[in-house]
Amino acid sequence: MPTKIKNIIVATDFSEKSGNAVEMAFHIAVRHEAALTVLHVVDQFYLIDRSYKQVIGNEVTQESISLAENNLAEIQKGLAERCSTLNIKTEIRHGSLIQSINDLIAEDNTDLTVVGTSGEQKIKQFILGSNSYSILSEANTSVLMVPKSFKKYRFKKMVFPVRVTHNLDDKLDFALSIAERNDSTIELLGIGDTETSDELKKEFIGLKKKLYERSADYTAEFFEAPDKATVIATFSKAAKADIIILNYQDEQSWKALFAENFLRKIINTTDVALLFYKPKTEQRKDTGQDTPYDITLPIPG
Template sequence: MQNSISTLLVTTDFTEKSKNALEMAVHIALRHHSRIIILHNINHFFVIDKTGKQLLGADVVKNNVKRVEKTFQKMKTSLVSEYPKLVIETILTSDTLINGINKVIDDEDVDLVVCGTSGKQDFIRVVIGSLSYEILTGVNTSVLLVPESCTKYTFEKILVPVRVTDNLSDKIDLSLTIAKKNKGSIDILGISKEDNVNTIGKAYLDVRRTLEYCSQRYDSHFVETGDNALQISEYSKDDGADIIILNYQDEQSWKSIFMENFFKQIINNTVVPLFFLKNRYEKKIDSTKVGDGYDVLLPHPG
C-alpha cells in the first residue's frame, strides 16, 4: 500500500471546526508537498407530484451557490497569498455528502479526507450519528478527524496502538512517513485483552524491531485492558500525543449498533487528531447504504 499523501480533500461548512480542519490540511500539504481540494455540498430538495420530481426553492439554491463560490474565491485568494507554494482547488457538489465525496475521491485520486469535529456530542447526536462519524464510516479513503479545539498542526509525538494484527504493516509504514515529515517520534501502545496477550505481544515486539531497523525514535508500552477506546484516549492525554494512527479495518471489527462502539467512544473522548487508515484499493463502501446527510454541510456560508 502506498502511504504518500499527495491529494487532500477538506470538507467545509464554513464553521470554526471546518476552518480549523482546513488549517490542519494546509500544514500537512506544505510538509508533504500535496495539493488541497476544498469541498462544500449543497443538498437539493425535491418533491414528487404528477409532473415528476421538481426542485423546491430553485432561486434559493442558485443564490446559495453564488455565495459559496464567492466565499471559495476569498478563501483561495487568502491562502495562496499567505502560502504561495500551496496548490489549492475548490469543488461544489449537490449530491448527498458521502456520494459527493466519494466521486471526488475517484475523480481526483484523493489520499486523505480531512474533517473537523466538535468534540463531545450531545446524547441525541451520539445516538443518531454525527457528521464526522458519517464521513468516517462512509468515504472510500483514509480520514483525518480534527477536533475544533486542536491548535497544534505538527505531529511530533505519534501514538500507534497495536491491538489487532490485520494490515498492521501499512499502519507502521504510514506512521514512519508522518514521523519523517514531522521529525517526530513514535509511541507504540500494545493493548490487549487477557486472552489475546500472546498474539498481540508478538506483533508488538515485531513493530519495535521494525522501528529499530529503520532507526526511528520511539517509546513503547504494553497494557492489558478490556476497554480499548478509553485506554487509548487516556494514554494519548498522559503521553502528550499529537495524533493517533488507527487502521479503519482493524477498528471496524469492533463496531456495534450501540452508541458505546469503538468509533464513537474514541471520537468523543480524544482531544487530538485521529487518522483512520483506509486502503482505497480494497472493496469500496456502498455509499447508498449510508445516511443521506440530513445534518451534513449547510447550504449557507457561515
Template sequence: MKKILLPTDFSDAATNAFVHALEFAKIVNAELILLHTFEIPIYDSQFFPENYASIYNSIELANFEMFKDEIPKLRTIAMERNLQDIVIKHRLMDGDLIYNLKNAVKEDQIDFVIIGTTGVSDWTKFFLGSNTNSVISEVDVPVLCVPIDAKFKSIKTIGFTTRYREKDKNELRKVLKIAKKTNAKVKSLYVKTSSSDVSDATFKDWEAEFANDNVDFLIIPSDDVKEIILDFILYKDIDILTTIKHKKSFFENLFDSGFSKKITKEVSVPVLVMHET
C-alpha cells in the same frame, strides 16, 4: 500523497480543519481540494408547474454565491499562514455529501480526507459504522478527523494504536513516512488485555523489524482499553492519534459516544483513521 480532500460547509469546524489541511498539504507536498455540497429539496412539479425550474436555479445560484464569497476568506487564511503557494482547487456539487465525497475521492484520485467535527454528535456519526452514511465507513482512504477545539501545532509525536496484526505493519510504515517529513516520533501502543492472543515472539518481531525507525513500542497490560488510550494521549503528549479500522464491532466499541466525549473535551487531538489493507 498528492491530493487532500476537505469537505466544507464553511462552518467554524470546517474552517479549523482547513487550517490543518493547509499545514498537512505543506508537510506532504500535496494539493488541497475543497468540496462543498448542497442538497436541493424535492418538489412535486405538478404543484409548482411554473416555478419548478426557477426554484432549483435560485437554490443553485445562492449556493454558488456563498461559495464564491467564502473562498477568498479561506485564501486569506492561507496567506496569513504563509501558505499561499499551496495549490487549492474547488468542487461545488449538489446532492448527498457522502455520495459526492465518494465520487470526488474516486474521480480526483484522492489520497487523504480531512474533515472537521463539532463535538460528540459528529464523532459518533463519523466513527460508528451503524450509520451507512458514515464518512469513514464509506471511503477507503485515510481520514483525519479534526475536533473544532484542536488548534494546529507542530507535529512532534504521533500515536499509533495497534493490535499487532500483520496487516498493521503496512499502516505503521505509512505513518512513519508522515512522521519522517515532520521529524516526529511515533509511539505505538498496544493494550494487552486478559484475553490477548498476541505472543511475546510477535512483540519482538515487530521491534526487530522497525529497529531502525523512529518508533517506540509500548505494551500496557489492562482491560480498560479506552482509559489507557486516553492516558496515552495525555501523558505521552500525542499530537495526532492514529488508529486502524478493523472489524466493525471493535471499532464501534472503541469510539462510542462516551469515549468520544472524553477525547473531544479532555484532549482535543485530531484522530487519523487508517483502513486495514
C-alpha cells in the same frame, strides 16, 4: 522514504470546526508538498407533489451555490497568499456528502480526507451519526478527524496503538511518512486482552523491530486491558500527544449504535487529532440517497 500523502481533500461547510480542518489540511499539504482540494457539498432543497411537479428548489440551491463560490474563493486566496507553491483547488458538488467525497477520491486518487469535529456529541448524533462520523465510516480513504478546539498543526508526538492486527505494516508505513515530515516521536502502544494478547504481543514486537531498523525516534509500552479506547485516551493525554494513528477496524461487530463501539468511544474521549488509517483498496459503498419529499405525505424525522 517517499511521501505517502500526495492528494488531500478537506470538507467544509464554512463553520468554525471545518475552518480548523482547512487550517490543518493546509499545514499537512505544505509539509508533504501535496495537492489540496477544498470541497463543499450543496444541499439540494426541493419538494415534489404527487404529479412530480417541483415546488421549490432551484432558487434556494442557486443562492447556496453563489454563497459557496464566494466563500471558497476567499479560502483559496487566503491559503495561496500564505504559500504560493501550494497546489490548491476548490470543488462544489451537489447531493450526497459521502458520494461527493468518494467521487472526488476516485477522480484525484486521494490519500487523505480531513474533516472537522465539534468535540460534542449530542444524543441523536451519538445514536444516528454526525456528518463527521459518516465520513469516517463511508469515505474510501484514510480520514483525519480534527476537533474544533485543537490548534496544534505539527505532529511532534504521535501515538500508534496496536489493538488489532489488520494492515499493521501498511499503517506503520503511513505513520512513518507523517513522522518524517513532522520530526515526530512515535509512542508505540500495545493493548491486548485475554483473547488477543499473545497475537498482539507478537505483532507489537515485530513493529518495534521495524521502527528500530528504520532508525525511528520511538518508545514502546504494552498493556492488557479490556477497554482499549480508555487506555488509548488516557495514555495519549499523559503523553501530550498531537495525533493518534488508528486502524479503522472496529472489531467489526456492528455495535455502532452503542457506547461500547470503539470508534465512537475514542472520538468521544479524546481531544486531539485522530487519523484512521484505511487501505486504499478497501472500498465502501455509499449508502446516502437523495430522496425528494412528497408534500402530501408527512416529512420524516
